[in-house]
Amino acid sequence: MLCAGALLPTSLIAGELTQYEAKYDILRKGSNHGKAIRTLKKIDENTYRIKYSSDIDWMIFTDVREESSTFTYKEQKIIPSHYYQKSEGTLPDEDYKLDFDFKAQKVMSNKSEYPLNCEWHDNYQDAISYQVQVREGLKKGVTNFSFPLIDKKGKCREYNFEVVGTEMISLPIGNIEAIKVKRLYDTDKRQALAWFAPEMDYMLVRMWKGKKGTEQFEVQMNSFTVTAPTATAEHTKNLQAN
Template sequence: MTNPFQFKAQRTQNKKISAWLVGLSAFFSCSLLANTLTPYHAEYQILRKGSVQGSATRDLSKIDGNTYQLEYQSDIKWMIFNDKRTEISMFTFDNNRTQPIHYDMTRSGTGPDKEYTVSFDHTKKTITSNKKKYPLDITWQTEQQDAQTYQIQLRRDIKAGKTKLSYPIVDKKGNQRNYDFEVEGEETITLPIGNVKTIRIKRLYDNDKRQATVWLAPEYDYMLVKMYKGKKGIEQFQVQMTKYDIK
């Protein structure tokens, strides 16, 4: 396994990092140019109005060469509502860029069970979905991401000191859209794992009805340690990290 810190000495000399990030995490800047990802296992609790309503896990595994798998599982119970889902993304990582290969999402619980798959053919430059008979009628973009891989690209770009970010996404239903983000600043937050220094990032929407904020922690290799989602100023849910292990 590649140690994410092993290139510190040689990288610090060559990498310029934005001023607001230098004081926060110079120690972790060593992995910015590494052309590999560090496999991990992370656990989260899902809350609503301060009460734990479920749990989630996120696992990154290396398949071979520059091919990886990201798996997310969640289990939520709230009153009579129950939701279990699994998302799996297969992708490559090269030159500090993620390229999705295949995305699969299954959901069960209250209401009908559902499954979505999206496949990316980088040779033919086509994207197919199990909900469509033919390739999706959307414009191929080199930076195209799936519903999970953009999160990995976001972490890498924040490591590189970027403060405004935009990603073309093909979501689980095969719709194409852009996810836009902006760094708001540094913040120390209290989590079940303790007090954590973070970078707070806001998702930008085309209206003010929805709100989403994520907190990435340099000391945990810029992992997502907290997320907040709201609608019309009312909290929908929060996610907080409870455990993080390097595989």
């Protein structure tokens, strides 16, 4: 088994986010039903883009999905500017975009010519940028999180999380000590858990989602590549399962 933390570069530039590519297995009841890739890249000064794509095939259900968030990173704060989601498969195809205008204090959707009817918050997150903000909070020792968020359907929602502990978990990349984070719902019918690894710069290494106590799916990291801000080959490290 590999030690993940030992393979991280030690010369990342202070004040910048780690750029990476992470690959995941998507499981249901222990069986593999798909793959996912998450990347984070710097595209301009203080501007980054996180992308998540997945391909699931389970019985008669198929789902191919891609979503991304472009955001500004300043003083460990994530400020989203553009969100995009596209999906196709068994369910109706979707193509959805959001634009956050912090100067005008409005959120626009490609589904309407008018701004969304949402009270403005300077701490708005989108359906994927909040995961980056959780990582930044964990680095500072935050144990409770609350975000005003515009979801994938353009609805204004409050996302709440709490740290419930740390545990050693076994993944395809090896044994990892991770911080376990629980999403807090208004009802006990839904459950969602996420694990972040401090030794891997608090990367998201596992997710689990359930409904009424029954597992819906689990996501486990199987490969991880970190690219330093210099983007040179000598600063690139790979994590692969044996």
